[in-house]
Amino acid sequence: MTSLNHKRQQGATLLVALVMLLILTVLAVSSMRGVLLESRITGNRAENLRLQTAADAALKEGEFRFFGPGYLRDKLEPNRVNCQKNNTLNLNGANKPCLLNIQVWTDVIAPDSDEETSSDRLKRFMLNPMDALQADGAATVAAGASTFVAWMPYRGLDPNDETQSDPRAYWNSYLIAASEDESSLNPEYGSVMEGKGTYFYLVNGQAADTLAVQSTTANIYVGLNN
Secondary structure (H helix, E strand, O other), X not given: OOOOOHHHOOOHHHHHHHHHHHHHHHHHHHHHHHHHHHHHHXXXXXXXXXXXXXXXXXXXXXXXXXXXXXXXXXXHOOOHHHOEOOOOOOOOOOOOOOEEOOOOHHHHOOOOOOOOOHHHHXXXXXXXXXXXXXXXXXXXXXXXXXXXXXXXXOOOOOOOOOOOOOOOEEEEEEEOOOOOOOOOOOOOOOHXXXXXXXXXXXXXXXXXXXEEEEEEEEEEEEOOOO
């Protein structure tokens, strides 16, 4: 029978086990941090994709409003009535766009910006329309059907369903070229007054007051009397 010498046991096995456990813990924590980071990146990408898709859909509605010869006067002159929620989309192409007037939008949206010149307002509007118009989707949702809004709600193919777009998306537009001295676009004198020529529009779309997209469209109209 062999007897154990307890004096020679120094606890080395316990020390090695603790070191190995510490190493495994560090590896596990590092792996969890990597998984958490990848989850956040994936979540951000998914959210950005949702916002981009909603904003693009709103942008397409804004562009579609200018198709066809119907309501040509409303496509050439800003009318606040057209920037109301009851101005819903018609699939037959006879639509009125929400055409903003940069000269006067500050009287409704930003009355404290009276010191800005027209060119300053236009520049700020084109560079950052959400900031320029103090985008507030909640205000659009809360607005009445006949209340002026700077951002028209995108409701897809169902004009009565304001929750169809998730996240909520909005659009508006601005007429870039519409003066009689643009002879290259409207060669005949007085053609602008008749609604003849090529007209350029800046169309804005945004989603949840977070992501904004822009596009420019060129439309050729043959005149109000044609």
